[in-house]
Amino acid sequence: MAPATDLIREDDTVASGISYSPQLFEVFGERPKLTCQVQRTASNITLYDFQTTDCRIAFEKSY
Structure with a gap:
């Protein structure tokens, strides 16, 4: 239960992402x-x- 309510918390989550790494x-x-x-x-x-x-932004090294 959520504080100060009698409700049970229900969440809906949507996520989307993109990555780009120039070759x-x-x-x-x-x-x-x-x-x-x-x-x-x-x-x-x-x-x-x-x-x-x-x-x-991150820097990656490939071997």
């Missing part, structure tokens, strides 16, 4: 990788509704 571009022998993800959670308790957007 012909390197920095110090490593390839940059850009990743973005969007997540949306809808709850029957409004306090727990949220949406996030997460973007990051």
Whole structure:
């Protein structure tokens, strides 16, 4: 049960993401990788509704 209610919390979450890593571009022998993800959670308790957007860049080395 959620605090201060008599409801049992029920969430629906949807997430989608994409990554891009150019094959012909390197920095110090490593390839940059850009990743973005969007997540949306809808709850029957409004306090727990949220949406996030997460973007990051990483450098990967392949052997």
